[in-house]
Amino acid sequence: MLAQVIVNGILTGFVYSLVAVGLTLTWGVMDIINFAHGDFLLWGMYTAFGLWSVFSVDPIFSLPVTIVLIFLLGYLTYVLIIRRVLNASGLTALLATFGFSMVLKNIAQLVFTANYKNVTNTIFGGDTIKLGSIYIRHDYLAAAIGSLILSLLVLLFINKTKTGVAIKATSINRSTAQLMGINTDGIFAFTFGLSGACVGAAASLMVPFTPITPSSTALYSILAFVIVALGGFGNIKGALLAGLLVGVVESVGGYLLGTSFKYAVIFMMYLIVMQIRPKGLFGW
Amino acid sequence: MVKINKLFIENSFAFVLLALFIIVPLAVGENADIHNIIIYILIYALVGEGWNLISGFTGQTSFGHAAYFGIGAYTVAVMGNKYDVVPWVGMLAGMLIAAALAFLINYQLFRLKGHYFAIATLAVSEILRTIFSVWPYVGGGDGIKILFRPENKALWLAIDVRNRLPFLYITLALFVAVFVLCKMLENSKMGYYWKAIRESHEVAEAIGINPQNYKVYAMMLSAAIAAVGGGLYVQFFKYIDSYVFSLDVSMIFVLVTVLGGIGNVYGPIIGSIIYYVLDLAMRRLLGGTASGLNLIIFGILIIVVVVYQPKGIMGIFDDIVNRRRLRKLKASQATTNASSNQTGGDSK
Amino acid sequence: MRNIIEIRNLTMKFGELIANEDVSFDIEHEHIVSLIGPNGAGKTTLFNCVTGFYKPCSGQVTYYPEEDNKIDITGQPTHKICKLGITRTFQIxxxxxxxxxxxxxxxxxxxxxxxxxxxxxxxxxxxxxxxxxxxxxxxxxxxxxxxxxxxxxxxxxxxxPQVLMLDECMAGLNQTEIKDVMNLILKLKDSGQTLLIVEHIMEAIMPISDKVVVLSSGKKIAEGSPQDIANNDDVIKAYLGEKYHAKSKKS
CATH class of the missing domain: 1.10.8 (Helicase, Ruva Protein; domain 3)
Incomplete structure (x- = not known):
């Protein structure tokens, strides 16, 4: 039974990782806490739902669409809002993203109402694989693998491509990066887009097993905050591993102490870990 | 006499505000909607003042002030319901418990810096939320409904639902007390030390400040003030459950303060007024027909204010004052320049 | 003349890097002691060790607030050291x-x-x-x-403070501004202030110092009056270079 619980935790953890990787990009690189991150996820899920219910597109095929659309949403968020508050104190930008979060959430509510929406009969469906005594649902597995691949792609992109290195350079020192000829404004816009793309992908992957309502992603953004801090701000590898850790701790904690405690266990773990490593598990 | 005059002139803005808060509730008559709004404005501004001490003056962002707000609310509710304790005593107890909790938790947490600390405060309030949602003593998931016993009428301050004025003025009095306290603190050694810590940890240490201690003082005071707000809130709302510990609630305090002007004693009250007046206007304008549309416009307004003046509403005031001061300064510099040139002018 | 601070065998390492090695010298009451040396000689590290920002790996810093009052301040927290009477400024x-x-x-x-x-x-x-x-x-x-x-x-x-420690308080200033700071420092000394100064600008520091301590690669290579230091061949080689050498000969 415990093995089953751990496997479930790992599968959820990979999805958490992808959401957190998206958040750590903006938080780490630009030092901006994007309160609308969860609402990006929400809009990704509604996009996938819309495509499924209107055009019968399976979420796995709408993945590219949600990636592109939420990339654009992130990009526009930067261009229209964040750029203008970039030089103000961190809390000012936070206020702006909070306002934007209200806008996104309530438009969603206006359009889709507060009723739960479900995407059903997807390709990966509710079937399971049996490995010994462990059952693994196809859609969970697909989401986990998809999330892992995409997280690794982002990691590779940041470390191996020219744009990626420019993002890194900008995160370390904005003005120096500027002097090196990096268009930091463009980098920031792209980073925000990339952050959106991550949650857009996560949205399509989650939608087969996550009922959608305007408030259903709030918890994801709180967990993403914790994961990002746990992994060290701006540390993609850190976010990936911390996401996995949080998934497992949540699952095992819920199993041992009862489901009402599963999130409390995560927060407790955060407080304890930070006493030992005040800059996150993998922070620099 | 001169001293009193000076007090009035330097704080004329505060006195105008105070006069408005006294007159408007009377002027609108028995308008429960407006009275409610004013009470909300005052409660959230009061907690905002508390949040401002730790996050505005001392520079340690807290996303978890709902923890202390909730502790204050629950203390009043539990003590009143179970032991017939007068809310005044309940609020005092809530303050002490919140301050003690702030001390216990934050003495350790202040090792964390910046965002790591902010997330830790969020974690603390989320843990409390879980505990209070399963703890039968405090009503668990059902929360607590405040009981009214006719034989014990004096227990609650806001008894008569139709006439909220006495409660409104009590809330106002408490807000004024907190405001004056914060203003005095700002101009005291404590306030200077807090700001020094905010501006530079290293400088603070180099001039003999123990940052850890002063941060903990700020947090304890801040928590106690938040608990007062919670105590008022529960008497007004007459029901409480573990939602009170959520990030949504914490964010209200952050929002009103940052909107008004962080690190400024006027910030929370100005922000709170703007926040709730806009909220009311939106609801009045759009009615109940399009639920959510008011919040959409409200969100846009927040963005517009922030983009226009990142320092909040008080920043806009400051701009106006500064522009006037600059003009004066230029005029006076023109005259002093001549003399300072002769003496060698050692400042540039 | 009494010592107000005694630094003994102070060593500070960051991993493999040795920033200060076995440094010892005294700061005399109501005197100006200057700490000079090329970039990376470990001057600021020494400042940080004395003021408690770093805890030295070994060695001792002793402070005499009064003639017969001796306090070991090695590794004490900065704010405590400040309360005892030693305050610093920052290079940046x-x-x-x-x-x-x-x-x-x-x-x-x-x-x-x-x-x-x-x-x-x-x-x-x-x-x-x-x-x-x-x-x-x-x-x-x-x-x-x-x-x-x-x-x-x-x-x-x-x-x-009893002892004021200035870390490169003249760097980046123009000639007039440097003069102003020099005058200020002399004024402070006249009013009974003890000063420890880290400085790069020799022209400014030599004329006002009572004693100069030279660090190079973390080690103390010389200590003495400004005249002694200016004529010390080791120091000239290690640090001052021909420029100052020539200049000091001219004057």
Whole structure:
């Protein structure tokens, strides 16, 4: 039974990782806490739902669409809002993203109402694989693998491509990066887009097993905050591993102490870990 | 006499505000909607003042002030319901418990810096939320409904639902007390030390400040003030459950303060007024027909204010004052320049 | 003449890197002691060790606030050391930027008083002394480099230190500004202030120092009067170079 619980935790953890990787990009690189991150996820899920219910597109095929659309949403968020508050104190930008979060959430509510929406009969469906005594649902597995691949792609992109290195350079020192000829404004816009793309992908992957309502992603953004801090701000590898850790701790904690405690266990773990490593598990 | 005059002139803005808060509730008559709004404005501004001490003056962002707000609310509710304790005593107890909790938790947490600390405060309030949602003593998931016993009428301050004025003025009095306290603190050694810590940890240490201690003082005071707000809130709302510990609630305090002007004693009250007046206007304008549309416009307004003046509403005031001061300064510099040139002018 | 601070066998390492190795010297009461040396010689590290920002790996720093009162301050927290009477400034100036000049100095002045009015009075006195009165109400972030350096000194002075430690308080200033700071330092010394100064600008530091200590690659290579140091061949080779050598011969 415990093995089953751990496997479930790992599968959820990979999805958490992808959401957190998206958040750590903006938080780490630009030092901006994007309160609308969860609402990006929400809009990704509604996009996938819309495509499924209107055009019968399976979420796995709408993945590219949600990636592109939420990339654009992130990009526009930067261009229209964040750029203008970039030089103000961190809390000012936070206020702006909070306002934007209200806008996104309530438009969603206006359009889709507060009723739960479900995407059903997807390709990966509710079937399971049996490995010994462990059952693994196809859609969970697909989401986990998809999330892992995409997280690794982002990691590779940041470390191996020219744009990626420019993002890194900008995160370390904005003005120096500027002097090196990096268009930091463009980098920031792209980073925000990339952050959106991550949650857009996560949205399509989650939608087969996550009922959608305007408030259903709030918890994801709180967990993403914790994961990002746990992994060290701006540390993609850190976010990936911390996401996995949080998934497992949540699952095992819920199993041992009862489901009402599963999130409390995560927060407790955060407080304890930070006493030992005040800059996150993998922070620099 | 001169001293009193000076007090009035330097704080004329505060006195105008105070006069408005006294007159408007009377002027609108028995308008429960407006009275409610004013009470909300005052409660959230009061907690905002508390949040401002730790996050505005001392520079340690807290996303978890709902923890202390909730502790204050629950203390009043539990003590009143179970032991017939007068809310005044309940609020005092809530303050002490919140301050003690702030001390216990934050003495350790202040090792964390910046965002790591902010997330830790969020974690603390989320843990409390879980505990209070399963703890039968405090009503668990059902929360607590405040009981009214006719034989014990004096227990609650806001008894008569139709006439909220006495409660409104009590809330106002408490807000004024907190405001004056914060203003005095700002101009005291404590306030200077807090700001020094905010501006530079290293400088603070180099001039003999123990940052850890002063941060903990700020947090304890801040928590106690938040608990007062919670105590008022529960008497007004007459029901409480573990939602009170959520990030949504914490964010209200952050929002009103940052909107008004962080690190400024006027910030929370100005922000709170703007926040709730806009909220009311939106609801009045759009009615109940399009639920959510008011919040959409409200969100846009927040963005517009922030983009226009990142320092909040008080920043806009400051701009106006500064522009006037600059003009004066230029005029006076023109005259002093001549003399300072002769003496060698050692400042540039 | 008595010693107010004695540094003995101080060693500080960062991993493999040895920043200070076995450094010993004394700071005499009411004297100006200067610490010089090329970039990376370990001057600021030594400052950090004395003021408690770093805990030295080995060695001892002893402080004599009075003739027969001896305190071991090695590795004590910075704020405690400041309360005992040793205050420093920072090489990279750290002006409290959202506070006015007066508030910057008042923050320091609160060390010995709890009353705002007293702190303000003391701050104004120090602003007068450091020539900052005109800039009193200016926000820290609006100041020029020279003004910031001055505020840095004023704020430290406001804690009423027995020993004032200045870390490159003249770097980046022009000739007139340097002259002003030199005069200020001499004025402080005349009023009985003990100073430890790290400085790069030889022309400024040599004439005002009572004693010069030279660090190179973390080690003390010389100690003596400015004249001795100027004529010390090791020092000239290690640090001063031909330029100063030639200049000092000319004068």
């Amino acid at each position: 100036v750290k002006t409290l930027s959202e506070m006015t000049v007066e508030q910057n100095v008042m923050a320091g002045a609160f060390l010995h008083t709890n009353r705002t009015s007293e702190a303000r009075e003391l701050a104004r006195h120090i602003l007068e002394q450091t020539g900052l009165t005109q800039k009193r109400d200016e926000l820290g972030r609006n100041l020029t480099v020279a003004e910031r350096k001055r505020v840095e000194i004023a704020r430290a002075l406001a804690t009423n």
